[in-house]
Amino acid sequence: MFPWLAMGHLLPFLNISKLLAHKGHKVSFISTPRNIERLPKLPPNLSSSITFVSLPLPPIPNFPPSSESSMDVPYINQQSLKSAFDLLQLPVTEFLRRSSPDWIIYDYTSHWLPPVATELGIKKAFFSLFNASALCFMGPPSSLIEDARTTPDDFTVVPPWILFESDIVFRYHEVARYVEKTEEDVTGISDSVRFGYSISESDAVFVRSCPEFEPEWFVLLRDLYQKPVFPTGFLPPPVSEDHEDDGDATWAHIKEWLDKQRLNSVVYVSLGTEASLLREELAELALGLEKSKVPFFWALRNEPTRSEPLIPDGFEERVGGRGMVHVGWVPQVKILSHESVGGFLTHCGWNSVVEGLGFGRVPVFLPVLNEQGLNTRLLRGKDIGVEIPRNERDGMFWSDSVADSVRLAMIDDAGEMKRTKAKIMKGLFGNRDENILYVDELIDYMKSKGSSHVG
Structure with a gap:
């Protein structure tokens, strides 16, 4: 597991890690020291199945050393955090080479990870913490990589690949900050390009939603991606394990x-x-x-x-x-x-x-x-x-x-x-029993694909 450095990403990645561990699978959860400290303690029955792998984050210029999460860095400086995150490529590669996992499940920011996994013979899944309709609005990987939408107005209309009636678009003010942010650091990789490569070079895409809630969007998403797309369900968090860093x-x-x-x-x-x-x-x-x-x-x-x-x-x-x-x-x-x-x-x-x-x-x-x-x-x-x-x-x-x-x-x-x-x-x-059925299907798929490790 390799989530982006934001609590809204770390916690769902941890929730699915626990479900995988409950089913008897060993999980390595990779993040930075302070983010790992912020996570809730594991229940005793899972502590031997989930290993936290702590990799120090390279320092971000002009920020304190404790800045390891999106909540530690103002929104306008998120590109600096992503640049530091990209420098984890070498230690992550070394860990994957040493540990030789069957699968790596990663987030949208890790556009550089799929080629590394391919070289090491590790199966790779992009886990989207965005729902199916949002992913459809973003578009097929080729469109994301081209990064063709450049102005706020481009995001306020229904894109041409959505052929059914939809009002799922941005308001001008909602996307203006996003466009400004990607231009703030012209040397950085835009979120659009990160998404595009993370999706296009994956073996499968896991989506934190379900077809019962957004049926037409899952159909379209599979058509846009032309690869296996699995719902994970909503992964409702357990109340008793809400993190307690204070x-x-x-x-x-x-x-x-x-x-x-x-x-x-x-x-x-x-x-x-x-x-x-x-x-x-x-x-x-x-x-x-x-x-x-x-x-x-x-x-x-x-x-x-x-x-x-x-x-x-x-x-x-x-x-x-x-x-x-x-x-x-x-x-x-x-x-x-x-x-x-x-x-x-x-x-x-x-x-x-x-x-x-x-x-x-x-x-x-x-x-x-x-x-x-x-x-x-x-x-x-x-x-x-x-x-x-x-x-x-x-x-x-x-x-x-x-x-x-x-x-x-x-x-x-x-x-x-x-x-x-x-x-x-x-x-x-909130139905945990119904939601876990999706994870069961996902596990069956991962097991059926087995391992393709390079000797």
């Missing part, structure tokens, strides 16, 4: 507050570990939560590079006991599993979508970057959740829109069907 004290403090709230009354607010809102956006979000009169728990990411206050003066005093703000890491799965939580105001990263719907929480969408806008369109098309209205060009939103959206999701009569739909989704996203 110890139990953080959760005990949060749980004490949640325990005092009514059933399904709280909206949990978190925009992930990478997204940064502008100061004006943070102010509108805060005022919107205040105006909504709905109880909320707001997890704010700690941004050491930020000098201005994260929330408006006097906000916490005005919301009193109705709202709680926590700056820094929180145990998201435990919070979402708490019976007082009914909704989830989210950036709509796929990891968070899976976690929220896995507990039947109504999503309120505020997409910021990456594929989050595509996920929002997919879910809205299925009448799941509420999207906060925004300016199409600059993405600005207003406190009244936030308040109205939260109230619709949580308490208004007009949102009753959305609350019912979220509970129905729990049966699909």
Whole structure:
């Protein structure tokens, strides 16, 4: 296993590692020292089956040595993190040569890995933590490698290879940051090219979704890729093993507050570990939560590079006991599993979508970057959740829109069907027994292909 250096990638890779280990397979999980420390401890029955392989990350210029994850580096500097990640090629190659595994399962950033695996006679699978519809929007590997879409407007229309009706496209403001980022470091390999080679040179593609949820997209994906594509299911995370890098004290403090709230009354607010809102956006979000009169728990990411206050003066005093703000890491799965939580105001990263719907929480969408806008369109098309209205060009939103959206999701009569739909989704996203059947099929395929080691 070789995931990208982001918690939203490391944790699903670890979840599938545990399922493989449960089935009797030996797994080596490759990452950097600090990221491995951040992962939850393995249950005793799996500790002999999963080995963590710790490879030091080459230093990133102008960043502290502890910067090993996407949440340690501002979004605009993600290319620098990827350049450091690419320098792991030699130690990863040496490890693969020594350990001689049957398969290497890798992430989209590892565009250089498939040729290495081929030379060593190791089977290789690209594991996508993006769903099938997002992958289809990105297109066939040849289009990704050409990197033909260069302006934000190119991403706001349905691409020509999607022949059925679809509204899964980006809004202008959602993709503007992405395009700017890839131009920020012209010497870096773009994400599009990384995806293209990671897909085209794989033996198989594993997708964290299932055909029951997006049937037409899986059909199209197999046509675009012309190779085996396997759903892994949603890989819902186990509540009991949510990582605890701040110890139990953080959760005990949060749980004490949640325990005092009514059933399904709280909206949990978190925009992930990478997204940064502008100061004006943070102010509108805060005022919107205040105006909504709905109880909320707001997890704010700690941004050491930020000098201005994260929330408006006097906000916490005005919301009193109705709202709680926590700056820094929180145990998201435990919070979402708490019976007082009914909704989830989210950036709509796929990891968070899976976690929220896995507990039947109504999503309120505020997409910021990456594929989050595509996920929002997919879910809205299925009448799941509420999207906060925004300016199409600059993405600005207003406190009244936030308040109205939260109230619709949580308490208004007009949102009753959305609350019912979220509970129905729990049966699909959160059913561990159903999800594991996909992993069984995937394991059968991997075993049938065996090993092709070069002597």
